[in-house]
Amino acid sequence: xxxxxxxxxxxxxxxxxxxxxxxxxxxxxxxxxxxxxxxxxxxxxxxxxxxxxxxxxxxxxxxxxxxxxxxxxxxxxxxxxxxxxxxxxxxxxxxxxxxxxxxxxxxxxxxxxxxxxxxxxxxxxxxxxxxxxxxxxxxxxxxxxxxxxxx
Numbered sequence: 001x002x003x004x005x006x007x008x009x010x011x012x013x014x015x016x017x018x019x020x021x022x023x024x025x026x027x028x029x030x031x032x033x034x035x036x037x038x039x040x041x042x043x044x045x046x047x048x049x050x051x052x053x054x055x056x057x058x059x060x061x062x063x064x065x066x067x068x069x070x071x072x073x074x075x076x077x078x079x080x081x082x083x084x085x086x087x088x089x090x091x092x093x094x095x096x097x098x099x100x101x102x103x104x105x106x107x108x109x110x111x112x113x114x115x116x117x118x119x120x121x122x123x124x125x126x127x128x129x130x131x132x133x134x135x136x137x138x139x140x141x142x143x144x145x146x147x148x149x150x151x
Contacts, residue, residue, distance in 0.1 A: 021058025040074040043101035057096035061117030071144035083149040
């Protein structure tokens with residue numbers, strides 16, 4: 001796929017706060033990339049903001065959750081991402097994991113591998129973590145009642 005060049009004939013760079021997979025999908029489908037929010041703080045103050053965690057370079061969406069339900073610190077979210085990534089893609093040794101803040105509405109889909117993800121009014125997690133019976137524990141971390149996963 002040929003990347004667009006800017007006015008200086010340089011290759012466009014995907015901003016760090018964009019999921020590369022969703023950024024490229026938007027470009028390929030002629031959609032704007034205006035759903036991305038560039039910081040945890042801005043996401044806390046943005047209506048309809050969600051935190052989205054992914055692994056394997058967007059090959060698996062781990063979770064989505066409205067920011068209005070996030071009562072933990074940004075550091076705790078990053079620890080949760082590291083724990084989920086170790087469970088799902090430990091072979092990647094931390095490469096390819098990402099946490100993104102995006103504007104969405106319940107019913108939206110989240111582009112990504114392994115079925116992508118869903119946007120719900122509450123916490124959504126990938127079936128792999130449901131099968132491991134981690135929903136309640138993940139919810140406790142996001143709610144600020146736990147520092148990290150213990151299972």
